[in-house]
Amino acid sequence: MTAKVECLQGDIANQPDIDAVVNAANALLRPGGGVAGALHRAAGPELDRACRTLAPIQPGEAVITEAFNLPNRHVIHCLGPVHGRDTPEAKLLADCYRNALELAERQGLASIAFPALSAGAFGYPLAEAARVALTTVQETLPRCPGIERVRFVLFDAGSAKLFQDTLDSLDQTL
Structure with missing residues (x-):
């Protein structure tokens, strides 16, 4: 079975049909703005406490916690590269995904939702971030046979369309 990959506009903190959501984390895994702030607010203070024992993480690294008050089983925290600072950027961004x-496969999770990692405050150009992702x-x-669905949850309609168009163009080349 081939996993379904989908792109949609939405709120990463409100994906109740997904096993794990991915946090666009900072190195210390602390609450912040953007995706990290939204997930931490929705999950409650227990998420911050759980993250403290796992920090710091390096660009490209992924760690997992419970999801607490989120409607998911887990949160996978990834530190994407800061565009223009962390190199090699494309490799580090690919490492996140x-x-x-x-990690989701090892945990027996069937579905995962990603934001556009590094494309917000970390300055990665959205079109290039979509292509790498x-x-x-x-x-x-193909190396994660237990994963049935991958969802990209984008904040605005333009980003969702760009990701969908990129996905469509990749599907045509396969």
């Missing part, structure tokens, strides 16, 4: 998928997911899924 690969490591998150492999979707290519890496498609390359990694």
Whole structure:
């Protein structure tokens, strides 16, 4: 069975049909703005406490916690590269997606939802972030047979369309 990959506009903190959501984390796994802030607010203070024992993490690394008050079983925290600072950028960004998928597979999770890692405050150009993300997911899924669904949850309609168009163009080249 091939996993379903989907792209949609939505709230990463409200994905009740997904086993794990991915946090666009900072190195210390602390609450912040954007995705990290939204997930920490929705999960409650227990998420911050659980993260403290796992920090710090390096760019490309993924760690997992319970989801607490989120409607999911787990949160996978990934530290994406800061564009223009962390190199090699594309490899580190791909490592985030690969490591998150492999961690989900090891945990027996069937579905995972990603934001556009590094494309917010970390400054990664969205089109390039989409290409790296979707290519890496498609390359990694054959090694993760337990994963049935990968969802990209984008904050706005334009980002969701860009991710969907990128996915469609990759599907045509396979």
